[in-house]
Amino acid sequence: MSEPQEPSKVRAEAVVDLDAIRHNVATLRSRLASAKLMTVLKADAYGHGMLPVAAAVREAGADWIGVAVLEEALRLRAAGDNGPIFCWLTTPGEPLEQAIAADIDLSAGAPWEIDEIVAGVVDRPARVHLKIDTGMSRGGAVPEDWPALLKAALAEEKTGRIEITGIWSHLASSDEPKSPVNEAQVAGFLAAVDVAEALGVDPPVKHLANSGGTLALPETHFDLVRPGIATYGLSPFGRALPSDELGLRPAMTLRARLAMVKRVPAGAGVSYGLTWTAPKPSSLGLIPLGYGDGLPRHASSQAPVQVAGERRTIVGRICMDQCVVNLDDDDAAAGDEVVLFGPGVDGEPTADDWADAAQTINYEIVTRLGARIPRRYVDSGR
Numbered sequence: 454m455s456e457p458q459e460p461s462k463v464r465a466e467a468v469v470d471l472d473a474i475r476h477n478v479a480t481l482r483s484r485l486a487s488a489k490l491m492t493v494l495k496a497d498a499y500g501h502g503m504l505p506v507a508a509a510v511r512e513a514g515a516d517w518i519g520v521a522v523l524e525e526a527l528r529l530r531a532a533g534d535n536g537p538i539f540c541w542l543t544t545p546g547e548p549l550e551q552a553i554a555a556d557i558d559l560s561a562g563a564p565w566e567i568d569e570i571v572a573g574v575v576d577r578p579a580r581v582h583l584k585i586d587t588g589m590s591r592g593g594a595v596p597e598d599w600p601a602l603l604k605a606a607l608a609e610e611k612t613g614r615i616e617i618t619g620i621w622s623h624l625a626s627s628d629e630p631k632s633p634v635n636e637a638q639v640a641g642f643l644a645a646v647d648v649a650e651a652l653g654v655d656p657p658v659k660h661l662a663n664s665g666g667t668l669a670l671p672e673t674h675f676d677l678v679r680p681g682i683a684t685y686g687l688s689p690f691g692r693a694l695p696s697d698e699l700g701l702r703p704a705m706t707l708r709a710r711l712a713m714v715k716r717v718p719a720g721a722g723v724s725y726g727l728t729w730t731a732p733k734p735s736s737l738g739l740i741p742l743g744y745g746d747g748l749p750r751h752a753s754s755q756a757p758v759q760v761a762g763e764r765r766t767i768v769g770r771i772c773m774d775q776c777v778v779n780l781d782d783d784d785a786a787a788g789d790e791v792v793l794f795g796p797g798v799d800g801e802p803t804a805d806d807w808a809d810a811a812q813t814i815n816y817e818i819v820t821r822l823g824a825r826i827p828r829r830y831v832d833s834g835r
């Protein structure tokens with residue numbers, strides 16, 4: 454990742470407000486009766502930068518941190534995070550011994566995964582959460598295979614090589630809280646817990662909820678919730694229930710400075726393929742960001758930006774490193790600020806606006822921003 458520069462000299466930057474992150478963690482905590490909070494920081498904290506965000510969420514009271522892959526978990530430990538970390542996605546042959554030595558909780562969804570974990574045990578038991586597939590058909594044991602997984606785990610627990618520390622699953626449709634899928638998954642989870650208890654498996658944490666479950670489905674909270682997107686102030690429900698109605702503050706603002714402004718005559722075609730043509734003499738601004746930075750090319754000639762307080766639209770195709778904004782007759786100059794998206798409180802577009810323009814979800818808009826964009830951390834509360 455490149456080093457942040459002075460804001461006045463920057464080409465482009467993603468400004469991340471750590472105060473907003475802490476506020477969102479507090480908001481999520483306030484939704485919980487007794488459940489603990491696992492903040493999900495995978496994929497570089499959804500593009501916000503894992504290590505600074507980790508420090509902020511721990512400060513705000515995150516009991517656990519959740520990550521997808523081993524490198525993320527080990528990076529947190531190397532940076533000095535000593536709290537509970539759960540890592541749920543590994544493949545055969547990965548260096549699990551490093552994770553076990555670093556006290557990282559791992560997941561197993563099949564007996565062979567228990568074998569893989571046990572092979573990595575040296576001098577302390579591996580901490581393992583058993584995953585039941587309650588209907589999403591991603592990881593985890595389907596109900597027919599669940600007893601075999603429990604028995605394999607129990608046998609290894611008896612040898613002292615593993616400790617069963619959790620039972621968990623994942624919600625497929627919590628972004629639609631009224632979907633019957635949620636109820637069915639809760640029922641499947643409870644049934645799996647019953648089977649486990651009948652065999653003598655009753656670990657300290659059972660967990661199911663992501664952001665949607667945490668915010669809208671208290672019956673999914675169990676002992677621990679795993680919100681990701683809401684931590685960053687974005688709504689898992691999109692337009693149906695926006696962030697401000699959930700008491701969340703979007704933490705990221707993506708801004709750049711115009712690399713050039715110029716006047717073109719009516720009829721001038723813009724960018725590759727000349728897919729957009731100026732209907733009248735127009736000022737065009739060159740934004741030094743493109744799909745190589747993570748802007749979705751699908752948002753070509755659609756996405757909104759803000760220049761000098763005005764909403765403007767990107768015109769023509771988004772290129773690898775740059776794109777063009779139609780400034781009409783605005784009196785803008787090279788070096789002027791352009792805000793691509795932010796919290797939306799000053800009239801700037803939001804990640805949801807970009808998601809609409811690219812026909813995707815706000816998650817993808819922030820997470821796909823690449824390493825070429827420096828992250829700058831601010832703390833509006835301090």
Ligand SMILES: Cc1ncc(COP(=O)(O)O)c(C=O)c1O
Nearest residue numbers: 493623663664665679680681682
């Ligand atoms: C296993 C697991 N738990 C929790 C989350 C967090 O989900 P969300 O960002 O919707 O809160 C994710 C992210 O997709 C996940 O894969």
